[in-house]
Amino acid sequence: MDYSIGTGEFKDWIVAETAFSAEKLGKSEAVMMLGNGYMGLRSATEESYGQETRNLFINGTFNKSQENEVTELPNAADITRLDIRIDGERFSLEFGKISDYIKQLNLKTAQLTRSFIWESPKGKKLRFHFNRFVSLDNLHLIAMKMEVESLSHPVAISFDSGINGRMTNSGSQHFLEGERRILDDRLVQLTQKTNESGVEMVFNAVHNIRLNGENVMPAADKDMARRKVWMTYDFQLEPKEKLEVEKLATVHTSRDSGDGQRSKNSAQLLQKSLDELQHHAEKGYDALFQKHCQAWQEKVWGNYDFEVESDHPFDQLALRFSLYHLTAMQPPPAHEYLGIGAKAMSGEGYKGHTFWDLEIFILPFFIYSNPAAAKSLLTYRYHGLAGARRKAVENGYAGAMFPWEMAWPEDGETTPLWGDIDIVTGEQSKIWSGIIEQHISADIAFAVYQYEKVTGDSGFMERYGYEMVFETAKFWSSRLEWNEDREVYEIRNVLGPDEYKEHVDNNAFTNYMAYFNLKLAERYAEQLSSENPKLFQKFGVGDARLDWKEKAESLYLPNPRPIDSVIPQDDTYLQLPEIDLSTYKKQTKVRTIYRDYNAEQINKIQVTKQADTVLLFYLLEQTFLCGDARLSNTAKRENYRYYEPRTLHDSSLSLAVHAVVANDLGQTDMAYSLFRQACEIDLGPQMHTSDEGIHAAAIGGIWTAAVFGFGGVRLSDELLRINPRLPKQWRRMKFTLYWKGVALTIEITHQSLKATPHSGEVVFETGGKIYKADKLIEVPLTSEAQIHSGQPLQ
Template sequence: MMEYSLGEGNFKDWIVAETKFSPDLLGKGESIMYLGNGYMGLRSATEEPYLQETRNLFVNGTFNKAFPNEVTELPNIADSTRIDIRVDGERFSLELGKTNEYIRQLNLKTAELTRNINWTSPKGKELRFQFKRFVSLDNLHLIGMKMEVESLTDTVDLSFDSGINAQLSNSGSQHFLEGERRVFDRQFLSLTQTTSESNVDIAINTMHRISKNGKETNNIEPRMDMARRSVWLTYDIQLEPKEKLQVEKLTTIYTSRDNVLEESSDQLEALRDYSLNQLKAISEKGYDKLFEDHQHAWKRKVWDVYNLDVKSEYSYDLLALRFAIYHLTVMTPAHDDRMGIGAKALSGEGYKGHSFWDTEIFILPFFTYANPKVAKSLLTYRYHGLIGARRKAKENGYSGAMYPWEAAWPTDGEVTPLFGDIDIVTGEQTKIWSGLIEQHITSDIAFAVFQYYLVTGDHAFMERYGYEMIFDTANFWASRLEWDEKRREYHINNVIGPDEYKEHVNNNAYTNYMAYFNLRLAGRYYELLKDNNPDLLYRLNERLNLKEPYHDWQRKADNLYIPKPRKEDLVIPQDDTYLSLKEIDLSKYKNQEQVRGIYRDYNPEQINEIQVTKQADVLVLLYLLEQTFLKEDFRLTRELKHANFDFYEPRTLHDSSLSLATHAILANDIEKADLAYALFKEATEIDLGPNMQSSDEGVHAASIGGIWSSAIFGFAGLRLDGEKLRINPSLPKHWDEMKFTINWKGQPITLLITQSLLTVKAENKEPISFETFGKAYSCTDYLEVPI
């Protein structure tokens, strides 16, 4: 059972806790309490093993293809967290004996996982266990663990095995060649791995320090053991009543992707020696000092930067927002611009560590507004991915850059699997079409570049990366459009939009509008460079041959079919056939506990014929277009939002975790305040809610980004409006105050919002202009605006 009200004092509304242990419901706690730093993610499996556990350690960028008929994925790296404990010769397990007290908690503020247990053994002896763990934000390669065992009643013979276990797989697929194992000085253990296809070397080193009653002891000699893909030490200790055993375990992870070494004849051995020396150097500090450094890094790099606070009648709201910022931090490879964010972050094997449009539309806005340096890194990853995007376009008969629906290492190109879940009618695997025909991601990336540029004013990024991405994605769309001779216009046929319950549709509104935006944006930037930076345009023209494409973008955008709102009700058709599909009673699926329940009654072909939506393309479209120069072209009025919200929301099952946040933002825009908050809360409960199986495969990364977005872009009313900053707050009625810091044009801006007042503070005292409810304001220090 999850509990969110245990934090006290400085940790009030900072604690995510599990207060009851169930060996059959391990996945949720393992996922939502996972630890990470963007370099690696460690799923929070317990130290002692259980049958239903999932032990995952992923290091970003180490992608490998296990077999020729599988796609590349992040491999599950050797585990150092398992400790096999025996009490009087019997295995310690919470399935045995009696658990008197139990609490496991993740402190979001300090990013430390702790577990406290009072346990009576099958022989009636009472012991207290405490486990601590962190993945360092100060040293990206470090995992720290600490175990304390106290005998409360009797003399106990305690024994435990601890080491490195590489006998792991990704749901059965083994990604590593057998590596070397070593023990040094009966204290330091080393294991190396090399991926079977991508040849990524990985070195894992770990060490133990044993103390008894607070004093380090060197007279406990461990036994050393090895087996296939594993190496460990066994310690035997006798505890008298009230005696305490303390075990510190420090582990370092390094890979050949890290670029920490120069080329050598034996790269793997050099990596092992380097990483082992790093571990020896930091081990003298011990767990407590290393944790202190880690805690300070979280304060300095995260909590002092984002500065978010909410005074709400329901303290859960603040905890949920802190939960979002915690996970956005631990999932993001801020250290390396060759890596993206997986749809399950680094918390589980779901979606194989691949990046989707989730990043650009639902996660990147957090960094664009709150930490532009990280946003730049994530967009640079997409720039590196132009190699794979151009190859995909060529393989499909198109020009320019056609971004893969699922991306891994930037040069890999398309890595979407070809088959997925069961077809409930035929019993066969369903075909996954998204890698072939879900193409809107190309314009989503173009939109993200556009948004980043306007929010940050980062001209250097645009000159080095951004313009090239915009131009070559426009080249793809110009080659992708299909001429309809009868209607004398261009169409985009046979696609999947964001609503993946509609496959092989023509003129999906989201896809067509965003392609149009991409083409128009490229034309605008071409003209901008022609007038203001002809030297850069000349260099880009040398690379991309842009003169003819420029005219092509203009001509095809002028003649691209854009689904218009119906005159009678302002509803924009999602695609050519959606509005003519049959309607059924969707209440069963709207009220379901588990998503995708409709697949238990219908197969994809049947769902394709029903007026039902996974997530509403049109609502996402309205939200995005409003932030662009197309806002006036298409008259994106409040009435238009209202009409489409009222039409599509009842037909939307929110079977995509991406869906709720956008609906919450738009509900706020059209003054459905109670519904906006209800949708926000529902979005937070995708991972934090009472369903104990909601996160078995990992957290929902985009939904977590959406939690922040629905608060900032929804309740705070912050929005990019053309090239202006707009702030139209509308706090939930039970929120008294909201405070947070963003970046605008390179300057931190702190906003304080109450039910009646907006205060804007320019932290660097540089001029800032913004609009609130139609009125323009500017300041160079701080300004209070009645609302």
């Protein structure tokens, strides 16, 4: 991989692969995926290889292929494959000679390109160039272009192009046989329906062909087979002649309305999709690409405005990479039944399911940068309340017990029961997270709180937010267990964020987050009882409010130890034996500890998979609990000092949180190192880390580490706080966020902070002083300096 080839206007915008390997295809397929939130297309090559993974996912089309499997995003029909033959022999880069090879994703234009010169085993040279994009202007459009030029000899070239509905998810077929047809020698259509959820899909593709710059429409051989329809084109190229083929394709489903209902008018869906494709065909690739580029500029790059001046240009590229993928995974506007999976739509990993990754690691970007998208994603969780209530009842609890893995909102819990091999027993390992990893209900309540405080969206709270917080509080109230001897409520037999510690009692993160959830519900109930009695009556939480108050006050919250201010991660963690973790801390591949220990053994040593107790400080200091003595800066420092050496960061979620906390504590060199490691989860030199898809939470974490860490941006209960601390490698950073509906551009150097509100007023705190900004304010970043412009309120 090479990230330095961009020049001119595309400097630090290009993610490139400069050598081809048929054994290492997954890296570029995933990190260069194309998407627009409606669909995600893995960037497999046009010609096929044995180790490839060809994926096209349409958001929200979940299906269960067999009764004994969980629902997943089905791998939709393949539109991008071209079976190319040169002089009658299959074209492949595994044969012949390759020169000038480059495959690249331009983050600015969101276009994938691939070019190379290939010499066939017979000594014939051809230049190939491929372009592809998934439109942000029209969410249903996939566009491709292939150019082939003969450089040396006359050559016969033919290719098969069509729609292949034979795709599977690791062997599981999700679709019933559908209809196929070919029109006018250039347009193919295939329809399918998922076999369990009944989602209909319509795929169309049309071809525009030019030979030496002249439009041609040769007769094509037409073929159909089971779940497949295609056409074959044949050409003869003389030296210096060029063949250009545009393939424009559209995808529509019966769930496109965005209201959670399936369209029942199949004929209308077919005709609409055909009409749309004909319109695209008239415009052609280049005109459609320009509209696509314009959409990216207006909706993304011109809006988020993120700049970093660093000694290492990679940092700027990594932040753009983060913004690119966050956009590619963002569900379309008004599609509030769609979430974001742990791999987004870049691979089959985690089956397209949504985890707590969304609320804790991805949603903060949208809350501060695109509040409308954040609202839609939280509304997705609201639509999951029915499934969450059902899970609570099934487990003997009240309220809403949110699924650890969520797919279509009404599906409820979708976590598989069995996972990887146990290296000791040779059997499948039980996946406990769907049963006992319960902190997600409080994580969602935290996200509702964060959204409300940052945006001030009272309408969302009245329609969705209060109910989510109240229902999760009811769950926690019913979940607590009374310990008669200690005279406290406890939360026993759980799995905290540290998934290397199963079946523990009183995981600190879970207990404190449950406490926050109960106190938040109590506060909201009190607020409504005085400010909106009618709504308060509607929710019927009068008696529950007293119960939440009593349970919260009696809930066991592990205190920092007097000797060192360390909060026990759970009841037994600090009593477990320690081992030398240095080998695992230096690992280049995650989870190498499983080569030496199984889950039961890891459960009995002081080792942590990912941020757990450290994460607790980072979250709760943003809430009304920021003044709690148990969460003091001293405790934060000592817990980071204790747990960081014991944390292997074997989850991609972990590094960004530790980077933020390290920077808060003045360990900026360590923070920068962790930030770079977070960037390299997908962009690093290891060629198989992204085979199952990109790491969506880690990509959100790149933005988090930069903005919340180095930028020092933080929600401080009611106030926006900006206390930056740039690493020595950075000279300047600039970005835009939203606070209470007002866009605020922040520019930071080592000497000063500039804050520029756009069409409004923002109140923020920096350096212990509060400022009211209705125009540019510049604040020196030294305690003795005077204010350049603007006056502190206190």
